[in-house]
Amino acid sequence: MSKKLSQDIAFWTFRILGWLVVGILLWILGFIIYNGIGVINWEFISQGPRDGMLKGGIFPAILGTFCLIVGSMIIAFPLGVMSAIYTNEYVRDGKISRFIRMMTNNLGSIPSIIFGLFGMALFVRYLGWKGSILAGSFTLGLLVLPLVIRTTEEALRMVPDALRVGSYALGASKLQTIRYVILPTAFPNVITGLILSVGRVSGETAPILFTGAAYFLANLPSSIFDKFMALPYHLYVISTSGTNLDAARPIAYGTALVLITLVLIINFTASFIRKYFSKKHGAH
Amino acid sequence: MIRRFIEKSVEKIFAACGMITTITILLIIIFLFKEGFGLFNSPEVEKGYALCVNAANPIDYISSPDVKKIYNSVITNWSELTEYDEKIVLFRDDNKDIFDFYKEEELGDSFEEIEANIPKKVLELIANTPGMLAFVHEENLQKNIEGVKVLDKGMVNPNDFFFGREWIPTSTPAPQFGILPLILGTLWVSLVAILIATPLGIGVAIYLSELAQSKVRDILKPAIELLAGIPSVVYGFFGLVVLVPMVQKTLGLPVGETAFTASVILAIMALPTIITVAEDAIRSAPRSMREASLALGATHWQTIYKVVIPYAASGISAAVVLGIGRAIGETMVALMVTGNAAVIPTTLFAPVRTIPATIAAELGEAPGGGVHYQALFVLGCVLFLITLVISITAELISKRQHNKGL
Numbered sequence: 001m002s003k004k005l006s007q008d009i010a011f012w013t014f015r016i017l018g019w020l021v022v023g024i025l026l027w028i029l030g031f032i033i034y035n036g037i038g039v040i041n042w043e044f045i046s047q048g049p050r051d052g053m054l055k056g057g058i059f060p061a062i063l064g065t066f067c068l069i070v071g072s073m074i075i076a077f078p079l080g081v082m083s084a085i086y087t088n089e090y091v092r093d094g095k096i097s098r099f100i101r102m103m104t105n106n107l108g109s110i111p112s113i114i115f116g117l118f119g120m121a122l123f124v125r126y127l128g129w130k131g132s133i134l135a136g137s138f139t140l141g142l143l144v145l146p147l148v149i150r151t152t153e154e155a156l157r158m159v160p161d162a163l164r165v166g167s168y169a170l171g172a173s174k175l176q177t178i179r180y181v182i183l184p185t186a187f188p189n190v191i192t193g194l195i196l197s198v199g200r201v202s203g204e205t206a207p208i209l210f211t212g213a214a215y216f217l218a219n220l221p222s223s224i225f226d227k228f229m230a231l232p233y234h235l236y237v238i239s240t241s242g243t244n245l246d247a248a249r250p251i252a253y254g255t256a257l258v259l260i261t262l263v264l265i266i267n268f269t270a271s272f273i274r275k276y277f278s279k280k281h282g283a284h
Numbered sequence: 285m286i287r288r289f290i291e292k293s294v295e296k297i298f299a300a301c302g303m304i305t306t307i308t309i310l311l312i313i314i315f316l317f318k319e320g321f322g323l324f325n326s327p328e329v330e331k332g333y334a335l336c337v338n339a340a341n342p343i344d345y346i347s348s349p350d351v352k353k354i355y356n357s358v359i360t361n362w363s364e365l366t367e368y369d370e371k372i373v374l375f376r377d378d379n380k381d382i383f384d385f386y387k388e389e390e391l392g393d394s395f396e397e398i399e400a401n402i403p404k405k406v407l408e409l410i411a412n413t414p415g416m417l418a419f420v421h422e423e424n425l426q427k428n429i430e431g432v433k434v435l436d437k438g439m440v441n442p443n444d445f446f447f448g449r450e451w452i453p454t455s456t457p458a459p460q461f462g463i464l465p466l467i468l469g470t471l472w473v474s475l476v477a478i479l480i481a482t483p484l485g486i487g488v489a490i491y492l493s494e495l496a497q498s499k500v501r502d503i504l505k506p507a508i509e510l511l512a513g514i515p516s517v518v519y520g521f522f523g524l525v526v527l528v529p530m531v532q533k534t535l536g537l538p539v540g541e542t543a544f545t546a547s548v549i550l551a552i553m554a555l556p557t558i559i560t561v562a563e564d565a566i567r568s569a570p571r572s573m574r575e576a577s578l579a580l581g582a583t584h585w586q587t588i589y590k591v592v593i594p595y596a597a598s599g600i601s602a603a604v605v606l607g608i609g610r611a612i613g614e615t616m617v618a619l620m621v622t623g624n625a626a627v628i629p630t631t632l633f634a635p636v637r638t639i640p641a642t643i644a645a646e647l648g649e650a651p652g653g654g655v656h657y658q659a660l661f662v663l664g665c666v667l668f669l670i671t672l673v674i675s676i677t678a679e680l681i682s683k684r685q686h687n688k689g690l
Contacts, residue, residue, distance in 0.1 A: 003583045003586065004583070006585060007583050007584060007586075010585050010588075010589075011495055011585065013487060014488070014490050014491035017484055017487035017488050017491060018487075018492065018496065018500070020484070021488055021504070021507060021508060021511065021555065021559075022503065022504065022507045024552055025507050025511050028514065028518075028519075028522050031522065031526060032518070032522070079301050079304050082297065082298050082301035083301040083302045083304055083305065086295075086298035086299055086301060086302035090295060090298060096302075099306075100302050102679070103305045103306045103309055106305075106309060106672070106675055107308055109609055109671055109674070109678075110312065110613075111612070111613025111615065111640060111667060112615060113615040113640040113643050113644055113664070113667070114316070114664055114667060114671075115312075116643070116644070116647075117316060117319075117643060117647070117660075117664040118311070118315055120647065121315040121316070121318070121319045122311065122315050126315070142308050145304065145305060145308065146305065173287065173291055174295075175290070175291050175295075199513055202515070203513075203514070203515025203517065203518070204516075205515070205516065205517045205616050206516075206615040206644055209644055209647070209648065210647050232515050232517040232518075235517050235518070235521055236517050236520070236521075236619075236620070239524060239525070239620070240524070240619075240620060249525075252525075256518050256522075259517075259518060260514065260518060263510075263513050263514060267509065267513050271506065271509075
């Protein structure tokens, strides 16, 4: 075989593989959109399930997912950002920062079901919060912590050192430099990381299985100590358990579509913010 | 003065936050082991129950696997367990089986009277039947009953736990906690997934880093990011409604929920990780090496597979290891499309059960603090250790890549 021919074969294979990945993505998205679009209407989004989960909407699940997003971000965002500031601004390349980075990576590689077990043991049983929005939010908050830290660190690293040095030269202290120079510059990228974490939280199922997700609730939760319904858990139960799986399929497709749409919006927003601000930054 | 104080205290707060991931990992380890720790000190027999035999029987203890054999009629005579030649007579549950041995009139006249009499009658029955093995409520056993011997409660044996071939945690009176099929099931599914995902992922990584024009990259990169962003439960749902029937039909299998089905979905899920890490590794190959190779007359493809790939080998292996980690820990897909049969896998095209799926499916029903609950936490510890080993391996491998870069 000539060199040219083997190169052509190899390159065409890679090209096909590359487009295969796009094909898989389009297949999954297309399948869910095609089957789910007919189910979506105002009633589906604004009302609770009726008639043994076979009719009605998924509003409680949307609300529950929203509560989990807010709750987990209240926990993960400040902690994660401050942790990233510490490693990137205070102990930049020392042993401590290397240790923290290693631990963050390790935490990020722990499977989500382990977080579920942990949340059950610590929040639900040991601290006695029972299955609740509070327990679910804490579990998810700790789960996304590594993601928040990693994206924030990247954002901080992209701030040029010249800005730091310039700020010090003007007599600003370290804290002032962080507050008035570094954070405002890194802000768009920090927000991008935050949005990506929201995407992660909204799709996680395993950590909330035992920390308060409910199959069906007659009333909307009224406090953070109540159980909750959530989109991913709803999709799971409605597609695997129940007396009449076939009749529940439309609801499952609708739920999957809402979940996918949420993730798509989050991803597009994140990449829009990243692009918009990097252009603006480049113009300076 | 005050400003310096504020600066110092804020730094302390930041430092404390910097420790949060370490603290979380420690808490996870502490609570996982704390909840699972009691397992090997827990009686195998369900809380509140006891196994009893006739006092003439010399046996003191029957292991859980043996109890199961007795209940499945594999062992039918006491002589197989001890020096006591008597046929085994089983008595399972004191409120139902009792009517096999007594007529209703013998027990009492009214319903209440029967209820009150049952415990006494059960004990009488054991005392009068030489070959009996009875599973009874502990509260029904008054102390020192003539003719009845309560067997010692065996502890869950670590050997049976880690190498046992049966996982039947809810069977009474002899639950089986053998996690070998679950470990093998997890590895089996992940291994096949990675075998599918590796060539695909490396191919795409080469395409992205070496061949694709920037316009194509602008489509492919976001597509890969989106693939990574799709929630696992959606993958599970897609597998359930599309792949499961497809596998069942095209391969003519009795069920479509097989190890293979799960592996395909897990392979798709591991792709973004593999592609991203492998692409970075391939990109890090220095330009001078490529140009030297091209200058010697090698084609672009020869340069890629003789120079660039060997250079990026450790980075690519790190990518594969990370992909394995992703597949092993994945819960929802495994739960929804593997079929969840706890058997040691022998073929790709039969249901299996993985560790995460087992935890997810059973923890909700396991009574808190019980043997089953503890067993699931030990299972969690096993999974935790496996993923820890994987992430450390990946870190060591990618460190080698960095050193090469210097």
